[in-house]
Amino acid sequence: MSVQIKKNRRFIAWVCILGVIFLLSPLSTHSGEYHNPKQNTFLKTTETLACSQCHTMHGSQGGQSMIYGGAATVYPYLLRAATIVQLCRTCHENNSLSMSNPTPPDIWNNTLGYTPSGGDFANRGYENEQNRHSVGQTNVTPPGSNPTITITYFSCINCHDQHGNTNYRNLKKRPGNASSDITVSYTLDGAGTCSVGTTPCDINDVTTTGQGTTTNLYKYNRGNVTFSKAASNSNGIAPWCGGCHTKWHGAGGTTDVGGAVNGDTGSSPWVRHPVRDVNIDQGNSDLHADRSNWASLSSTVRTRAVDPDNLAPTSSVADEQPFCLSCHYAHGGGNPNYTSDSTLDHSNLVFIDGSGNINIDSAYTASTGRIRNLCEQCHNQ
Numbered sequence: 001m002s003v004q005i006k007k008n009r010r011f012i013a014w015v016c017i018l019g020v021i022f023l024l025s026p027l028s029t030h031s032g033e034y035h036n037p038k039q040n041t042f043l044k045t046t047e048t049l050a051c052s053q054c055h056t057m058h059g060s061q062g063g064q065s066m067i068y069g070g071a072a073t074v075y076p077y078l079l080r081a082a083t084i085v086q087l088c089r090t091c092h093e094n095n096s097l098s099m100s101n102p103t104p105p106d107i108w109n110n111t112l113g114y115t116p117s118g119g120d121f122a123n124r125g126y127e128n129e130q131n132r133h134s135v136g137q138t139n140v141t142p143p144g145s146n147p148t149i150t151i152t153y154f155s156c157i158n159c160h161d162q163h164g165n166t167n168y169r170n171l172k173k174r175p176g177n178a179s180s181d182i183t184v185s186y187t188l189d190g191a192g193t194c195s196v197g198t199t200p201c202d203i204n205d206v207t208t209t210g211q212g213t214t215t216n217l218y219k220y221n222r223g224n225v226t227f228s229k230a231a232s233n234s235n236g237i238a239p240w241c242g243g244c245h246t247k248w249h250g251a252g253g254t255t256d257v258g259g260a261v262n263g264d265t266g267s268s269p270w271v272r273h274p275v276r277d278v279n280i281d282q283g284n285s286d287l288h289a290d291r292s293n294w295a296s297l298s299s300t301v302r303t304r305a306v307d308p309d310n311l312a313p314t315s316s317v318a319d320e321q322p323f324c325l326s327c328h329y330a331h332g333g334g335n336p337n338y339t340s341d342s343t344l345d346h347s348n349l350v351f352i353d354g355s356g357n358i359n360i361d362s363a364y365t366a367s368t369g370r371i372r373n374l375c376e377q378c379h380n381q
């Protein structure tokens with residue numbers, strides 16, 4: 001064997017060993033970086049959340065408790081709070097650690113001056129279990145799960161990956177019954193579309209003027225988020241919710257949702273509201289949806305819909321498709337009636353008032369608010 005071949009073999013062996021080391025190193029798993037492996041960050045700065053902001057090795061530093069709130073104890077998984085929900089709320093409610101740049105988005109009862117994309121868990125300070133995902137509860141079952149799921153402790157990490165991933169909002173790739181990865185992406189208005197797999201789906205390099213140039217909170221503002229159409233119908237937000245609410249999501253023509261692939265076409269009625277495949281154009285030709293009315297609404301009032309072309313609808317073209325977040329908030333809904341008639345506040349629903357405000361906004365007027373105002377944007381019955 002020539003010296004040259006031996007050298008080449010040794011070289012290849014080294015490349016293989018280095019490759020294995022690289023694959024096993026933390027660099028390639030990205031765990032713990034600001035919940036996710038960001039490349040494009042707010043003002044292109046580094047936003048790395050340290051392990052020690054959530055974990056403590058011994059519960060004590062400098063003789064002081066490392067537990068948030070100061071308790072002299074330690075908790076499972078070396079966490080700095082008694083429960084996962086409490087840990088997440090330490091930053092994501094009232095910004096109790098006074099962080100800035102980036103500021104943690106408030107998901108409990110947001111008073112940071114923007115409308116939170118996911119809604120509130122305790123809108124108006126009210127924890128209404130009928131009107132929110134009941135985080136912190138034990139032994140809960142998602143309606144429509146098939147096979148039936150029982151979640152022994154329902155928390156933020158049933159839906160979000162605490163160590164980050166490349167999905168929109170670090171959404172878990174396999175929620176509930178999902179047996180393969182579900183990717184979710186979005187378009188951040190003024191900043192561009194983020195493609196899952198290459199850059200983290202959490203692009204934050206805002207280039208427009210306005211809120212985005214001064215704060216990371218721009219990307220959590222409901223009005224700045226548009227849901228793109230996934231290349232395949234097994235990806236995107238509606239199939240993602242379907243990971244737990246299995247029967248609520250499906251292709252047109254299946255037993256669970258009824259209809260047909262291309263809309264009801266006048267002869268195949270839906271048995272559950274369609275949440276994919278079918279757009280307003282189709283509904284318009286089937287005489288079930290009112291495209292002109294939908295197109296006439298101002299973009300600030302129009303409810304969310306998956307938007308394949310990212311273009312505003314016109315009276316002749318409207319490819320928007322209704323999906324779960326056209327009618328629901330992901331976290332919890334508005335509680336405008338909680339003191340008088342709380343039975344109206346249920347199922348995380350989006351209600352719209354006579355001026356077009358949604359029920360999580362402080363400007364919402366309960367006396368003119370109706371869910372009918374939402375349905376009629378598309379149906380105008």
Ligand code: HEC
Binds near residue numbers: 051077087
């Ligand atoms: C935002 C908070 C947060 C940060 C930051 C964080 N973790 Fe965690 N980690 C958690 C939570 C919550 C759990 C508990 C998961 C469970 O109950 O299953 C956990 C679990 C773990 C576990 C055990 C189970 C597993 O998922 O492997 C390890 C190991 C771990 N973390 C290591 C780290 C390291 C190392 C870092 C820093 C690179 C880090 N964590 C950063 C919140 C965090």
Ligand code: HEC
Binds near residue numbers: 154242329
């Ligand atoms: C990890 C599983 C899981 C995922 C994913 C999930 N849910 Fe749920 N959902 C539940 C559970 C459990 C309940 C029942 C307990 C409760 O009310 O929170 C529930 C209840 C609901 C309710 C009824 C609320 C109430 O208080 O009665 C609505 C509406 C809802 N989910 C919508 C959604 C939407 C929309 C999505 C996607 C953005 C989604 N869910 C994703 C687990 C899940």
Ligand code: HEC
Binds near residue numbers: 085089119
């Ligand atoms: C049932 C699934 C589910 C649960 C449980 C859940 N989230 Fe979310 N979360 C989502 C989805 C889906 C979005 C994206 C919603 C959107 O943009 O409309 C989101 C968005 C967010 C955001 C971005 C801010 C915003 O207003 O959209 C943060 C931060 C967040 N979640 C934190 C949490 C924390 C902390 C908990 C636990 C207290 C939690 N989530 C529980 C599904 C969930």
Ligand code: HEC
Binds near residue numbers: 042
């Ligand atoms: C030490 C403070 C801290 C803790 C604890 C913490 N977070 Fe966060 N989180 C932040 C900050 C700050 C941001 C904003 C990052 C940004 O804007 O880029 C954030 C952002 C997020 C986002 C949005 C990510 C995106 O795609 O923009 C989610 C989802 C989230 N956190 C979930 C959680 C969950 C779930 C927990 C509990 C396991 C948790 N956080 C605990 C500080 C924290």
Ligand code: HEC
Binds near residue numbers: 303378
């Ligand atoms: C973002 C637009 C949008 C919103 C909002 C919306 N829908 Fe629909 N809806 C559609 C489309 C599109 C179809 C499919 C029509 C078709 O197949 O031709 C549909 C189908 C239906 C059908 C079934 C018709 C059939 O063919 O069997 C009913 C009933 C319905 N919607 C009621 C409602 C109600 C009630 C609300 C409010 C809670 C609502 N919709 C909100 C767009 C919407």
Ligand code: HEC
Binds near residue numbers: 144273325
């Ligand atoms: C057109 C509006 C609309 C769309 C789209 C829609 N929902 Fe609903 N959802 C409602 C309304 C209204 C209710 C109240 C109960 C009812 O009418 O069935 C509800 C109730 C629910 C409930 C509570 C059921 C219970 O037993 O308490 C869950 C869970 C839910 N929806 C999840 C979803 C998921 C997941 C999607 C997407 C796959 C979705 N919804 C799409 C309007 C909608």
